[in-house]
Amino acid sequence: MEYTKIRNMEEFASVSGLSRPTVSKYFHDPSSVRATTRARIEAALEEHDYRPNIFAMNQNRKLTKNVGILVPYLADPFFAEIARNIEQRCIDAGYSPTLYSSHGDPNLEREILENLRALKPAGALIAPLGRVSDNGAVASFCEDVPTVLFDSNLPDVGLAFIGSDNPQFSMLMVEYLSRTGEPPCFFEMKDPANPNANKRRQGYLDAMAQLGFEPTIVKVDGQGWSFEEIGRAGGIQTLEAGGFSTNTVLCSNDRLAIGLLTACYEKGLRVGRDADCELRVAGQDDHPFSRYTCPPLTTIAQDYDAMSRRAVKTLFDVVESGERSRPHETVLYEGRLIMRQSA
Amino acid sequence: MEYTKIRNMEEFASVSGLSRPTVSKYFHDPSSVRATTRARIEAALEEHDYRPNIFAMNQNRKLTKNVGILVPYLADPFFAEIARNIEQRCIDAGYSPTLYSSHGDPNLEREILENLRALKPAGALIAPLGRVSDNGAVASFCEDVPTVLFDSNLPDVGLAFIGSDNPQFSMLMVEYLSRTGEPPCFFEMKDPANPNANKRRQGYLDAMAQLGFEPTIVKVDGQGWSFEEIGRAGGIQTLEAGGFSTNTVLCSNDRLAIGLLTACYEKGLRVGRDADCELRVAGQDDHPFSRYTCPPLTTIAQDYDAMSRRAVKTLFDVVESGERSRPHETVLYEGRLIMRQSA
DNA sequence: AATAATTTTTTACGCGCGGAAAGTTTTGAG
């Protein structure tokens, strides 16, 4: 195969019988050279498998092909899934995405943004931690780097925010639950880090008001990203303190619901919509595991395929058009009711 | 703050009243310059907040501070967790880790390794896909880049393999299960991609033989990384075909077990170790979600704290000592029995 | 205070590639 080790583009150009600038053009855009030239380069590529030095490429280029992707917590399968989705779309668009996770830590989030700057990315797609984020740091980053926010919004920061219509989520579920049984009470964390939680609560309140029911909100203690544990501990506590005010509970998100299901199991409470069940539990997000809980969780699915597509498209539209400033855009996707056995 | 925008190290050196090589030395190792010099640089740093250009730094340096981390499937919380652990340790050691996921795809795995090469990493920590990996590609990568393998082994590839003593896992669980009830049958995928699955099966067979019981292996169809779904579908099928040969099932891993629990729920089979339960189900891995299944899953915990610590230490020992070749090392950690309600 | 040891400066080159300008060859339309 490779008789001679190719050390740089100069050498590679010589073995392929071309000049370096032409080869350079090829790597920048294969369609920018004549078909016969392209064929010669690609033939040489098979023989010697050379790759341009990334660092040398990027240092002297105004805009790199780097893209930063930042999620608040990668150990959450929901974010792992959406990150994967976005990552793939970036690759398909010819960019080099790099994935980062804040691991729930605002300091780490700030540090990652700082390091990201050094990579001179063409753009970034970030889901901020939310309420605990260093808003100044995020906003400052967004001024220097074209950035699309997703999942969790910071008002007027970045090019755009792509997310879910959280109030609609709760409305949809409240409507379904109260149509098929008792109206739900709402189960959430006392101090949710994610701003979506507030919108979901408000959606619940609005829906209940609209349907003429009295809302009840159960707030449980807990901090951090161990939502399942918070839901379980809070569930136990609530059940021991006399239980919920109705036989139906709408959780702020699936992970809390998963914890609540565990609590119900521990307390011997049968969950589901069958006649012999004592409680209905619903979640929101369509977390990857929600289909495998016992009983499987009724929930609202986020359309993360559409969201990731839109987020990536918005970013690259701006990056590739070179626009300096465009009006901040907000796009919200509706959720879809996923009926399973838990409610 | 910054009256003058610093464009490069030359300018920064001049505003701090020093020469560029001295400043360069500082960024390479702050302790390599005199304390008074260090103070001047750091004072200037506060004023102008300059950062050396990463690409320029790396292009002309034999070894970068980059470290590649590759896991087979980041949407699996187990890998997300261990990746986070490893990532943090790399940062603490002063390196810049970059996280990648093969997403279960051997082609993507090969491509990532190729891209990783271009980053001239000082080292890499990778968990190969396993049986479906392009072994040649992985081995070739390991020859060029100091690499420690974890989770899933490829014989004699890389500097070392750090993993779990999988046969011991099964032995431990078989011993526990047969001591407290009927000996288990073994539930697994027909064609497991992960080589650990084979070791766990063998551990099961050995343990059963040692204890004088007749082993039974239930193999279920399914491919890919949707283990929960494979476990659920296989579970339904097995239960409809007459059920398991004993009232105790040891699953090859927690995710299969989670799916099996769902199948049992669908079939109305009560799982647990109480008198009124019809089946005991155990897993292996201590998956983050296993504590929240209904019933909570009895399983074997991998010591991923110890594994990640050892993997990172092994890598950096080699990288920093500059050793060319050292004997391949294999380190296996024992599992710990986590008793919950499912078995 | 003189000498040795350490640190810093000066100078210079190289890394691998981007990109511009001007000249040369190839291509394709008529």
Place this chain on the structure above:
DNA sequence: CTCAAAACTTTCCGCGCGTAAAAAATTATT
């Protein structure tokens, strides 16, 4: 076959920094 457009080659310079060698300056030692 002619000629202009397109593609390619040649030649340069620059990016920001690493790094080496030698000279100069600073500190430490006796």
